[in-house]
Amino acid sequence: MFGSETGVFKTSYAADMALYPLPVARRTMAFLALFFLFAVPLLFSVYAVTILNLVLIAVVGALGLNILVGYTGQVSVGHAAFMSVGAYTAANLIARLHAPFWIAIPAGGGMAALVGAFFGIPSLRIKGLYLAIATLAAQFIIEWTINHVTWISGGVDASIQVSPPVVFGMALETQRQLYFFLLFFAALAVTATLNLVRSRVGRALVAVRDQDIAAEIIGINTFRYKLAAFAISSFYAGVAGVLYTYYLGIANYEQFGISVSIDYLAMIIIGGLGSVLGSIFGAAFITILPEATRLFLKHFGGMFLSHGAILNLIPNIRLILFGSLIIFFLIVEPEGLNRLWRNIRNYFRIWPFTT
Amino acid sequence: MLSGERRAEVCQAGEVQLDVGGVAKHFGGVRAVETISLAVNRGEILSIIGPNGAGKTSFLNMVSGFYRPDRGTIRFEEREIAGMRPSKIAALGIARTFQNIALFGGMTVLDNIMLGRHVRMKSGVLSSFLYWGFAQREEIAHRARVEEVISFLDLEDLRKEQTSALAFGLRKKVELARALALDPKLLLLDEPMGGMNQEEKEDMARSILEVNEEWGTTIILIEHDMAVVMDISERVVVFDHGRKIAEGSPAAVARDAEVIRAYLGTARSREGLAA
Numbered sequence A: 001m002f003g004s005e006t007g008v009f010k011t012s013y014a015a016d017m018a019l020y021p022l023p024v025a026r027r028t029m030a031f032l033a034l035f036f037l038f039a040v041p042l043l044f045s046v047y048a049v050t051i052l053n054l055v056l057i058a059v060v061g062a063l064g065l066n067i068l069v070g071y072t073g074q075v076s077v078g079h080a081a082f083m084s085v086g087a088y089t090a091a092n093l094i095a096r097l098h099a100p101f102w103i104a105i106p107a108g109g110g111m112a113a114l115v116g117a118f119f120g121i122p123s124l125r126i127k128g129l130y131l132a133i134a135t136l137a138a139q140f141i142i143e144w145t146i147n148h149v150t151w152i153s154g155g156v157d158a159s160i161q162v163s164p165p166v167v168f169g170m171a172l173e174t175q176r177q178l179y180f181f182l183l184f185f186a187a188l189a190v191t192a193t194l195n196l197v198r199s200r201v202g203r204a205l206v207a208v209r210d211q212d213i214a215a216e217i218i219g220i221n222t223f224r225y226k227l228a229a230f231a232i233s234s235f236y237a238g239v240a241g242v243l244y245t246y247y248l249g250i251a252n253y254e255q256f257g258i259s260v261s262i263d264y265l266a267m268i269i270i271g272g273l274g275s276v277l278g279s280i281f282g283a284a285f286i287t288i289l290p291e292a293t294r295l296f297l298k299h300f301g302g303m304f305l306s307h308g309a310i311l312n313l314i315p316n317i318r319l320i321l322f323g324s325l326i327i328f329f330l331i332v333e334p335e336g337l338n339r340l341w342r343n344i345r346n347y348f349r350i351w352p353f354t355t
Numbered sequence B: 001m002l003s004g005e006r007r008a009e010v011c012q013a014g015e016v017q018l019d020v021g022g023v024a025k026h027f028g029g030v031r032a033v034e035t036i037s038l039a040v041n042r043g044e045i046l047s048i049i050g051p052n053g054a055g056k057t058s059f060l061n062m063v064s065g066f067y068r069p070d071r072g073t074i075r076f077e078e079r080e081i082a083g084m085r086p087s088k089i090a091a092l093g094i095a096r097t098f099q100n101i102a103l104f105g106g107m108t109v110l111d112n113i114m115l116g117r118h119v120r121m122k123s124g125v126l127s128s129f130l131y132w133g134f135a136q137r138e139e140i141a142h143r144a145r146v147e148e149v150i151s152f153l154d155l156e157d158l159r160k161e162q163t164s165a166l167a168f169g170l171r172k173k174v175e176l177a178r179a180l181a182l183d184p185k186l187l188l189l190d191e192p193m194g195g196m197n198q199e200e201k202e203d204m205a206r207s208i209l210e211v212n213e214e215w216g217t218t219i220i221l222i223e224h225d226m227a228v229v230m231d232i233s234e235r236v237v238v239f240d241h242g243r244k245i246a247e248g249s250p251a252a253v254a255r256d257a258e259v260i261r262a263y264l265g266t267a268r269s270r271e272g273l274a275a
């Protein structure tokens, strides 16, 4: 995790481009793999694993939104709606056709990508606040459609039960079983994103963000890449939507409201725009924050307040914390938690030559 | 190396690479380009000079596809490109730099130059996701070409620097590197020496000449510094009020009465002119 970089020289382009160029980084990865594969399932309580599962799903969604907002510079407040497209696509396939997870997940992602690219069309003309409003419209149109078209939503309360995913003949019923399933997809999403951003397409997306005129002049078709960003981002959202549906055992449109879109924006702003690690930090932070406040108030709030008052307070505290954190990070540390982490790490990187 | 005059002769006989016929561009009442025709030979260095607002940048903007001409034709290697998407024109082999630098500020020098290779690379979304295999091989192959450009322009020490943190002259150089990485057949340079000190200017002029000689790249150059223009161009054209008022070898253009009236005469105090 921390380790000296001094004395490490790269002798080939491949080494210079490697994901984990330093020996210490590879050790860190090995440690993390052991931790998540063995320590967590063996040592964590069911409650903790349940929360961690939510974090893993949020990591997938946050990476997707960060590709669009952080890397490509296109605003979206409709991320949750694209998740719901994935969720209902998969839920219908599972409930009607008994689709296995390896069909339901890519299908959910693919459908979300199509819908996302369609609602990304305004980005070809407009930017910033106007684009935000256009994606807000997408959020409401999709919500309304799912809620009112019973063929999609499956009936009056707009929810569809889904059976758990079956892996190698075993149905994943418990949270602990689901944990490995979600861990796999979160790890896949992280790896895919790291690969994307270090290669041709990822560089082109950042070019569109930094200077779309210059990007076009050096041969990047900015229209195509903006739509691609919406499609890729929505694919992740769709996959996260399917995973969440498996997690809940039900697809329900109320789980994908505008406030969830805002949560995801908060994740990437607080975690760090245009950063993979930041997406992970942000997803963990925003998912754990409400649980942490709830636990904190449950244990210590009783000293000052009645039980009823605490229950009323919890949702409000959450909103207040959210708001102030977003403002803090926007003003004080626009690069988010990722930056704070880098500052700490850089200190140790060239240790003992730190000044 | 051939002398300027001699090279001009060679190129006169050479084939026309870019053929611009009667292009015009108006912005409301402003006639940025009134009407301009210009033929550029493969492998030559052509300078465009003219007073501020003469329409030089607007002309380049039409060639690189950034503006769609109101009228006229632009043929590049026998193909009509007027009004084509800039990204498509770049893919045909036309690269450019900007008067007021347009680098990707949040990226390193290396990534900026790698972006110059974009049109020469192929990896799509799927192969990028998978990376190990096609995308990685492609990255390594094109990184080698980028390294050639980096050492050509002596940018080795700056690879991992953010471009926004660089001094003005260096940023101009990185922008040239990005354009060169595209392996252009035609290079459009809009005041590449603007805002540079004498040493940087000489350095840049040398690089431009070398690019032209080593790779045979055709170069169209907009420049205000007459000393540089006289030095490196084989041919000079003069724009004024959106028209081409003179064309010929540097020496001939400098003698031209209309040029002196329109440009040189009104700007006698400009840098380099007193000489």
Ligand SMILES: Nc1ncnc2c1ncn2[C@@H]1O[C@H](COP(=O)(O)OP(=O)(O)OP(=O)(O)O)[C@@H](O)[C@H]1O
Pocket (backbone or CB within 6 Å): B027, B030, B031, B032, B033, B050, B051, B052, B053, B054, B055, B056, B057, B058, B059, B099
């Ligand atoms: N996009 C635009 N919208 C409106 N007017 C424009 C636009 N582009 C250029 N013009 C106008 O067209 C005229 C020619 O401008 P251009 O930038 O081509 O001149 P230039 O020869 O490059 O001058 P300089 O030496 O100052 O760079 C100017 O009057 C300019 O204001």
Ligand SMILES: [Mg+2]
Pocket (backbone or CB within 6 Å): B056, B057, B058, B099, B190
């Ligand atoms: Mg200009």
